[in-house]
Amino acid sequence: MNRKTRVTGLLLALTLLLVAAGCGGGGGNEPAASSSSPSSEPTASTAEQTLTKIKFSEVIRSIFYAPHYVAMSQGFFRKHGLDVDMTTAQGSDKGAAALIAGTADISLVGPETAIYIHNQSGDKKLKVFYQMTMRDGSFLLSREKRDSFQWSDLAGKKIIGWRPGSSPQMVLNSTLNKEKAQGAEVVTNIASTAMAGAFTSGQGDYIQLFEPVASTLIRQGKAYYVASLGDAFGAYPETSYVATEDYIAKHPDVIKEFTAAVAEATQWLGTASDEEIAKALRPFFDGTPDDILVQSIHRYKDQDTWPLKPELTAESFETLQSVLIENGVLKQEEKLADPSAIADMSFVNALNPAG
Template sequence: MQVTKKVALLLLSLVLFLSISACSFGGNKDTIRVSEVTRSIFYAPLYAGISQGFFEDEGIDLELTTTWGGDNTMTSLLSDGADIALVGAETSIYVYAQGATDPAINFAQLTQADGTFLVSREKLDSFEWDDLKGSTFLGQRTGGMPQMVGEHVLRQHGIDPHNDLNLIQNIDFGNIPSAFASGTGDFVQLFEPQATLFENEGIGHIVASFGTESGSVPYTVFMAKQSYMESEVEKLEAFTRALYKAQTWVEEQPVEVVAEAIVDFFEDTDVELVAQVVDRYRSQGSYATSPLVQPEAWDNLQTIMDQAGELPQQVDYTELVNTSIAESVTN
């Protein structure tokens, strides 16, 4: 009887120990709130990092919210509604130029090129950029990176976007694909998966990549307020370490494996279409394979903004880019 009591007490103690241990080790995750500017296959490494458990492995409970638009995303960050914003690097320059006392600092890049494609209504056997002259062109929002990059590429090919084209920019971002599908425009600048979907359905034909033509640029980056950068170094290091693992994983895995890993983030999207888009983006180097933002890419960003008349002031690379975290996890 005495032995039975001892065994019972021992088992009870073991259960209590395991329960306390589970609470101690399982409940110590650091919550990081991330606001993403949109939901896009362009951001595949982020979703892969979540689905493959890379953030969880680093002790991060990642709360991801889609805030739909650069203004909303930056408002979320600056008002402490998010710890990290995933958005275009140009927004950090806009905020800085407005005299922010706690500016947004770029600490890791997710995409390193523009993600849009030039889609023609007619199938062209041999596309030349001069084919655009005199055409009706469905562009993107004035001041946004897609439009600025688009204009930059057009100028590189001797086309004045505001004089050589019938440029339409008064259609809301979400309605551009449907406007083209209904017959508006000879050419359109589209993100994926819409570009590939239109090509598959015979609505349009991809004739050029703005990302390939424009070169390296910190197109979509993770940024945090300077105060958060200073107070939460270990959190950001863990986040960036997980991101780097995800970037490497996406680069190395077959596109079908990547597509299966992220398809649940895209409701009603066929996994084969996701694989097509991942293949297109990866083959042209759209996904950054390292979180480190390069000085040349930062300079290219400001050149593109300046040409578009949207650069409020030149900002030194070291002023708004923090490389210490990315360097610590990649070296």
């Protein structure tokens, strides 16, 4: 697929999704979750205040986004006067469409969606206001156990990967280019929720998965750990909290409190015991053993997934656009000179050291 065709396809898909979202339509290795996820009961102090309802859309369900689930289960959102009603979009394109259609107030999506929509010159713009992750969150697993791994080992092998234009797909492709790994066949037409099942049924030699699905397959003896894409590629602003410019302008206090709640949850993850972390995440990953939840958290901590200052910097913005251009979803002439075109870091910059 050439660059022009791919970009046109992405924009057409987004347009169709806007129509679907306007009709109430709802993507990840986790099952789709279109209903509200569990949150903690209000404390005595929060029960007395009126909570602001937030319609929130996450891109997929993954421990990659643990700070958000902690903010829900540990009451950080309620502490800040927010009642977060969460749905799972199963794709950044769908999460962005929900924002444009008004079926979501805030979405957790790839920041590239804000660039795509900015370049369409439509009536609505999206703004990143909090950069949650600064690494890719996927892991490469193999069908056969390997005593050592070189990226050149992928020559002639089939990898079950993510849909074209998604962050994990682009990071994998850029990593293969960076490592000069030639001859791998990356399968990108399997639905995200069906990827693990396709692999366990015999398709592919390798698979690219997020946690906790990666560790679950390893525990079951159906896959073996090979590499972290986050470590292999390096710093990359994969997932951000995003809202429309209009929503941010009308509800700056909501964005301020939302930002503070997630920042506090991230700090909590850095000091909590393994037992506390497992208990906090358990409601969102029904049936996943506690030790896998904890192991997944440690994998993400070890690769510095969650930045101490959740900021989309000029450097990370440059990295993002370079990856988009390399992967043919952004033309060189469409590159934005200033991250402020699609990002408002004022809420992050206003955080005090205690969160």
